[in-house]
Amino acid sequence: MGSDEQAIADRISELKEILGDDLLILGHHYQRDQIVMHADVLGDSFLLAELAAKSNAKYIVFCGVHFMAESADILTSDKQSIVLPNMRAGCSMADMAVLHDVEKAWGEILEQTGLCDPAEPESGENFLIPVTYMNSAADLKDFCGRHGGIVCTSSNASGILEWAYERAGPKGAVLFFPDQHLGRNTGLSMGIPDSRMAVWTPGEKNQIPSDVKIVLWHGFCSVHKRFTTTQVDDFRSRNPNGVVVVHPECPREVVDAADANGSTEFIRRFVAKQEPGTHIAVGTEINMVARLDKQYPELHIECLEPTICPCSTMYMIHPVYLMDVLEKIVEGDIPNQVIVEKKVQEGAKVALERMLSIKQ
Ligand code: SF4
Numbered sequence: 001m002g003s004d005e006q007a008i009a010d011r012i013s014e015l016k017e018i019l020g021d022d023l024l025i026l027g028h029h030y031q032r033d034q035i036v037m038h039a040d041v042l043g044d045s046f047l048l049a050e051l052a053a054k055s056n057a058k059y060i061v062f063c064g065v066h067f068m069a070e071s072a073d074i075l076t077s078d079k080q081s082i083v084l085p086n087m088r089a090g091c092s093m094a095d096m097a098v099l100h101d102v103e104k105a106w107g108e109i110l111e112q113t114g115l116c117d118p119a120e121p122e123s124g125e126n127f128l129i130p131v132t133y134m135n136s137a138a139d140l141k142d143f144c145g146r147h148g149g150i151v152c153t154s155s156n157a158s159g160i161l162e163w164a165y166e167r168a169g170p171k172g173a174v175l176f177f178p179d180q181h182l183g184r185n186t187g188l189s190m191g192i193p194d195s196r197m198a199v200w201t202p203g204e205k206n207q208i209p210s211d212v213k214i215v216l217w218h219g220f221c222s223v224h225k226r227f228t229t230t231q232v233d234d235f236r237s238r239n240p241n242g243v244v245v246v247h248p249e250c251p252r253e254v255v256d257a258a259d260a261n262g263s264t265e266f267i268r269r270f271v272a273k274q275e276p277g278t279h280i281a282v283g284t285e286i287n288m289v290a291r292l293d294k295q296y297p298e299l300h301i302e303c304l305e306p307t308i309c310p311c312s313t314m315y316m317i318h319p320v321y322l323m324d325v326l327e328k329i330v331e332g333d334i335p336n337q338v339i340v341e342k343k344v345q346e347g348a349k350v351a352l353e354r355m356l357s358i359k360q
Helices: 003-022 045-054 066-075 099-113 138-146 157-168 180-189 229-238 252-257 264-272 286-295 319-330 342-357
Strands: 023-028 041-043 059-063 081-083 128-133 150-152 173-177 197-200 214-217 243-246 279-283 300-303
Touching (some): 003 319, 023 045, 045 059, 059 319, 066 081, 066 138, 099 128, 099 173, 128 138, 128 180, 138 150, 150 342, 157 173, 157 180, 173 180, 180 197, 180 214, 180 252, 229 252, 229 279, 243 264, 264 286, 286 300
Parallel strands (some): 023 041, 023 059, 243 279
16 A cells, blocks of 8 residues: 555544544445445445444445445435445446336336236236336335335345245236346246246337246346356366356356356355365456455455456545545535435335345
8 A cells, every 4th residue: 555545544544533433334345445444344235225224323424336325315314314425436237227217118018918006906916016126226216115116136136036926916027127137147046937038128119928027127237247158168167176156247148157146245155165275266346356365365266357347436436535525524514415305215215125124
């Protein structure tokens, strides 16, 4: 660490000390080391949402991306403030589904399939249940809450889909957005065949069969879609006894070619239980892979794509921004506060709390 970086790190530590228990810094696994070192807790979006919901801290500084901070605001009290060190830290996947397009798709899918809207429970026996990935804007979570739906993360997607199908009725279906890959990989792992999956591409003419089980929004993560089966083959040719673990936001063929797949927390546990000397290729964001590599020197850990870049929006949380927001909080200001409108909070909270109440 250079002297400037050290000075910033020292100042952040001082500011944390001044704020004491009034402050909670949450850090996502994809953050750089210079941020992670200041996080009170490190986790994936599910764990961090749970912690935000349980916290009494007055200021929660979220070192992650915008949708995570929104969820934290929805799950915390009005007396707590959620601060995002850089307001430009969004998520390209979350931006792929916007409320207007989802509402349009919703109406068309109901019409094409003859399924009913859970907002009108007396209207029939078979329903379309909306399920949004945590990586989505608050107004989409609100949409799900208002239409009998729910939020999921990559840690709990299959349990959430089971919940949804229990409510959908024998011929019911799920509309899953924004990540088609997580939806497809989870559906396949639950035994839903390809023939009963359909993709909805906003702006195009989409035809959804009446026996569909899951409609997948045409969204993807720009980091995880870069992993390929050629990379898996290359790793295996160099390491015949090696293992490959990937995130379920990767394309289906990559998940199929891997030995295991799961959320960032799953990947951490998977790596932790490997025998010393094992060669492991990990298909997820590079900051997390590099941290695992440092944490387990007895293993040979590499990123499945050696040239992969970090998530560009997670990378927008720079230590200088963290220091700046803490300085302002100490001065009595609340900078970069993420506030979800009250009318959006209502349904979003319902959808988030439904998720948190399901035991995984
Ligand atoms: S890794 Fe992908 S899904 Fe996660 S914040 Fe970055 S772009 Fe969004």
